[in-house]
Amino acid sequence: MCGFVGIVSANNETLYYQPLREMMNVIAHRGPDDSGIFEGQYARLGFRRLSIVDIEGGHQPMSYLDDRYTIIFNGEIYNAPELREQLIKMGASFQTHSDTEVILAAFHHYGEECLHRFKGMFAFLIWDREEERLFGARDPFGIKPLFYRTLRDGTYVFSSEKKSLFFVEEQAYIDGEAAFHYLTFQYIPEPNTATAQIDKVKPGHSVHWRPESGFSTRCYWKPEFVPKTSFGNKAVHFFTAPFKQKQLQLEKELFLTDIRETLVDSVKRHMRSDVPVGAFLSGGIDSSAIVSIARQFHPNLNTFTAEFEREGYSEGDVAEETARAIDVNHKRVKISVDDVMNEFSKIVWHMDEPVADPAAIPLYFVAREASKHVTVVLSGEGADEIFGGYNIYREPHSLRFFNGLPPFLKPVLRKAAERWLPVGMRGRSFLMRGCSPIEDRFVGNAKIFEDHEKERYLVPGSPTWKTSDITHSLYEETKNYDAVSKMQYIDLHTWLRGDILVKADKMTMAHSLELRVPFLDRDVFDVAAKMPLRGKVKGKQTKVWLRESLADIVPGHVLQRKKLGFPVPIRHWLKDEMYDWAKEWILHSHTDHIFDKKACLELLEDHRVGKLDGSRKIWTILTYMVWHHHYMENHHDSGQEYIHHIG
Structure with a gap:
């Protein structure tokens, strides 16, 4: 549980002018008890670090x-003990038992290739005094954040949280194009942020800086789906059908074994800790x-699980039933609209950034409760993206039926549906989506505003801005993928890193709680990436082979349960209890x-009187306004005083 700030500059005056301690203090919640500073040429x-019983000697820098x-x-770094033994055989010596020192020794002996040996979540910066260079990296999936700000004279400032980077003297400016994309996705796709500087x-990228050559990043790993084989995707001849069916069954059994074994190994590694470990538990299969x-x-x-004080918006009873079946100590956290x-x-x-996913709310409150009992918590993030768990993946x-239509007919039918069928009419959306290429209809798990809608709400704009600017290159990289794998790839490179992992890290770190995600392990991903389509989605079922591989350890009432996610009753709240609150934010926002x-x-108002369900759109706008209030209007407040001020 920690956070850091780093500054590199060829200009010594600029380097020492930056208020390093203030930058550290504003992220004190990531490490409220211990701190350290290194200063060089x-x-x-x-x-910043949370003080625990430190038998490993992990003080930093x-x-x-x-x-x-x-x-x-x-x-x-979950495989640090194994790496340590390998490095000792290579002649490395260690003064501590910490994984921090293992990273340093691995970098010295393996160079940049060390990144391929780490199993874990990480963001780090290493200053090499002898070669006068900075080397750093972010983990393959982007579990841990790493922001940087470029100053006018070539100085670079890095931090675990963006809020630290507002303390430099140069003024920050809103990025209008980022706001445009935010209204589509409810978050700002990486590597951009809401502010231009x-x-x-990016996940899976390394960082490099030298005083004479400046700053650069390089990709060292990128998630790709490479299905091994799938006899099920080929025509089966009558005479060879029995043989191929056996091959299909063998393929499936091998995958079920690999899924089970790699996931068990990953959970075991993720539980290595000298402090209390717990887990989030919802009503779904992942947790x-x-x-x-x-x-x-x-x-x-x-x-731990969160639930709302409103009927139909709680998985508390299912989570309680699951906890009893597994025999664990369970706590339920109830959340009211006033909370x-x-x-x-x-x-x-x-x-740190405007992220309008309402699921951040239950995560914040359940993390607050969990932090009273444990220091580390396991969670199920990533399973849907790599094993094919979202309901939208059933859409292809x-x-x-539309696959058999002549190509020229689809755009004609789509335009006819758009022009002649009223919005909300049964079948209109189905017809329009069926006649649209996947590249046009799927931009990720959330799509809040259509591009043409933004003209009504967003002041800055450009006719050259399009949502496809974000997804076009990703679709170019997946030309040979099946439709479901394309959707997974889009989500891995947008939704997972821009929404899911952001709120997971920030909502737990807000309470000095470390969250670990065993599904986002390179070994687990390597198995999932090779699975054929029939192992992911089959008819109305998602995560088909993941469910089967866990059939004897996950309670039966969970295995076939439809995915719900974290339903949050904002649709009701914004009509009733939250209406005045939301109106005040809009009226008084300096946006x-x-x-x-x-x-x-x-x-x-249209939402309040029931003309439409505008809750997700309203929530997206409100979140940006609140973010703007804190970071563009009042960003000089800091630390615990600031938290007290906004509370």
């Missing part, structure tokens, strides 16, 4: 080989699988240069 590094290397590191290091496996290694496991209004401002502040099957306030208020 070209680099300054600051670190940590130096290695007579201070040649100095590191700041956020995350966990601040970016994210239930993690808890069922974790229970084998930790019989007294504590689990949400009281804490929403703080939630947005912790998020449901639209299969007239970004949003058409009149249009926003009309949308809220």
